[in-house]
Amino acid sequence: MSSSFAVAAILTAQSISAQVPGATPVAIHQAQAAWVIDYADDRCRIIRTFSRDGRKSVFYLESTSPNDGFRWLIAGDAVRQFNEGEPFEIQFGPGFESMQGISAAGLSLGDYGMAVRGTGFRFDAERTARIFAKLDEEDRERSIKANLETGEWLESDAVAVRAALARIDPADPEPQDSPETSDVISGAQIEWIELNSPEGGRHRLETGNFGPVMQAMKTCIDDLVTSWGLDVTQVRNQTKSPEWLNQDRIVSRIVENYPSRAVLRGQQAEFKIRVIVEPDGDVESCTLTALVGPEGDGFKSPACGEIRLWAKFAPAQGADGRPIKSFYQSTVRYVIPD
Template sequence: MGSRMGMAGLAPLLVAVPSLAAAKAPVELAPATPWNVHYADDYCRLARIFGTDKQKVTLSLEQDSPGASFRMTLAGSMFGAQNAKGDASITFGAMAEQKIMFFPGTVGADKDGQPAWIFGDSVRLKPYSAAEVAAAKENGYSTTFDTPITEADEAAVTSLLVGRPLRNPVRLKTGPMKAAFTAMRSCTDELLSHWGIDVARHRELSRWVMPVTEPGKWLKSSDYPRDMLAKSQPGIVRFRLSVGPDGLPTACHIQRSTNSKGFDDAVCKGVMRRARFEPALDKDGNPLASYYVNSVRFQF
């Protein structure tokens, strides 16, 4: 048993693999709706429907803070045949093919629910380069920093190809993604303003908040809530820390949680006690109030 935590502002390594020619030509699905941007209290969502009838696919992209990585969900009847979790072949435009882990699920109300593939927070338009992966390993990290995606990259991506484990690959004809991600940034900027963050100064940071202590040690096995332990109950908690100009956490907020409030309380108590940071610096090198987002997985 124990709790596991990834590095904040970091994402699991995604290694680009050579693109393999599909055995069958992909089914091309045109958009059936415009992009919709949903402003929620703790996240922003881009969503669009492609195709119709049995070939209808809903693509959702979510962020709960600014960055190049996002959560992704693909929903539709074609995603119901593969029941086991695993890796999916995902290619944005002419970027390198990626193998990304997904979990099967359902989106929508019970009677109208659609089968779905649910991806974590590590999806990117452009996978990490070999140099970025090597640098992370050289520095002793199992994860790499969320390096930026340029607006030129966003404009160059005009489709999403979904391959294995689908028997027949599907290409969603998104059109250039720049406008969609510009809308997403407007939403995440609004999130920051609600958190009391100086959005303008954060656009030009010379350094983001950096952990001084190892995030994987902020929570210990003894922090596992006893009642959850007795039930053998796992959990995943996404949290946000407000970090002052002195590098000390000033508040903890739970952004998403899969189980009971017991996990939420344990996470905030542990990270507020043990997390320490080098503060964010503006373009002139002056410290300023900022934030840190990460996830904790409780499991046996």
């Protein structure tokens, strides 16, 4: 079940951008409506629409768990002249420097049309490398290749992650951000989003301050985790996430059981797996979320069935080092080789 409600009352009014003499003109897109939170069983999403001379754009910010970070999507007039497959720059300003993305081929959003997507307010190679450091070398390279192929990363991102991996000792404890304030503090540094591409020009979405937006997202995520039967405080302060001990074996079984009809049609899919892991490592439940693929054509993945029967996990550890009930989340991509 999902519900939506406006959060405009906690947000500041939009600022008006000034043009810098001699700089490339910036097309200003003013907020058309209040921020809206869309709360569902498997994710939190915050949405706002913008308008420029009657032409509309939309911005989505989405997260599926406290440890998953967040993804954004922009569609409509602000990106309608971007070329598919070509790099663009985006800046969540003024607090963060611009970063590069790639316009994914075929990505669109209903009547808004052309869309671009990405993750975070900046590319954090160090944080990504710490996640990848837990994988064996083959899985690291597979993950890096997948991010490059899907357009999530540029070659420079892969280079930065590999460089960070060379510096990291997997045995070192992970640095802990303040779970209560880190995203809110980051959001307070943002007043606008600016996009730039050679063909599409410069466009700025006048979002207003992001601090309250990220606070609203945190509240939504806390409610989401509670609905899974977990203790939010324990999850946010855990020192170690659940570890999937026999992942290679189970993933092989999942891949082998890819629906034959989907293979014949060349259909690929991507979705997230969320597993609730008990303090003794047992699997309480497994859920597939955020399916991208032939879901409307009877597509069924065997992933959760295999995990419930055969998966083995080491439990999460709380702030005191004791096992706690928590969740494991991962992305499964069915990719049919050329």
